[in-house]
Amino acid sequence: MKHGRDQQPLARIEWVPREDLHANGYNPNHVAKPELELLKVSILEDGWTQPIVARPDGEVVDGFHRWTVSADPRIYAMTGGLVPVVRLQPPAHGDQMLSTIRHNRARGEHGVLPMAAIVRRLRDEEGLTVEQVMQRCGMEREEVVRLYERGGMTERGTQGKEGFSKGWMPTR
Structure with a gap:
């Protein structure tokens, strides 16, 4: 040491x-x-x-x-x-x-949901285009689009509600 x-x-x-x-x-x-x-x-x-x-x-x-x-x-x-x-x-x-x-x-790997949140922020808050995110993050268009759509998904489904509806809850 x-x-x-x-x-x-x-x-x-x-x-x-x-x-x-x-x-x-x-x-x-x-x-x-x-x-x-x-x-x-x-x-x-x-x-x-x-x-x-x-x-x-x-x-x-x-x-x-x-x-x-x-x-x-x-x-x-x-x-x-x-x-x-x-x-x-x-x-x-x-x-x-x-x-x-x-x-x-020791470098680890990236989680999907945190990456989705980053892509959403880059697009919505930082004003980057899909092309800019693609080039600067080394992503394909489909990956940017999918991550963007996934970002904030849980919040979008529960706006104004206490939580998910019973239809989304597993029985077991």
Whole structure:
């Protein structure tokens, strides 16, 4: 366990040429092309918000997909080909693999109802078009429409009522 702010890897972020890094040979994580495109949009619109985690020799422990998309000419040009890196010194290769798995699994997944509420807010309160939500969230039109229609569904069915009618309640 690393105690103290100065002992944390984030205290030593480096900007290194992306060519100084290389993939590991065991990462079980796969990102589909639409999500890779969304990652590009994320970096282009928000900038680099997370560093790549690498060993001292440049082998990527976490952030393989960030490293991959950093070759895109638009992203490359943002920082002159440099990428943010935090170095880890895992004592053994097994520990490095465990670190990769922890980083991948700790990200979780999105729930449908919270995503629906976000899409509804983006459209209704923030004024984004379907096309803007599609492009900026990496969604297909059908997904945006379905999430929008689902957002607020329980509230729409009970406006002015105490709750759902008996027709909606299961008998068992």
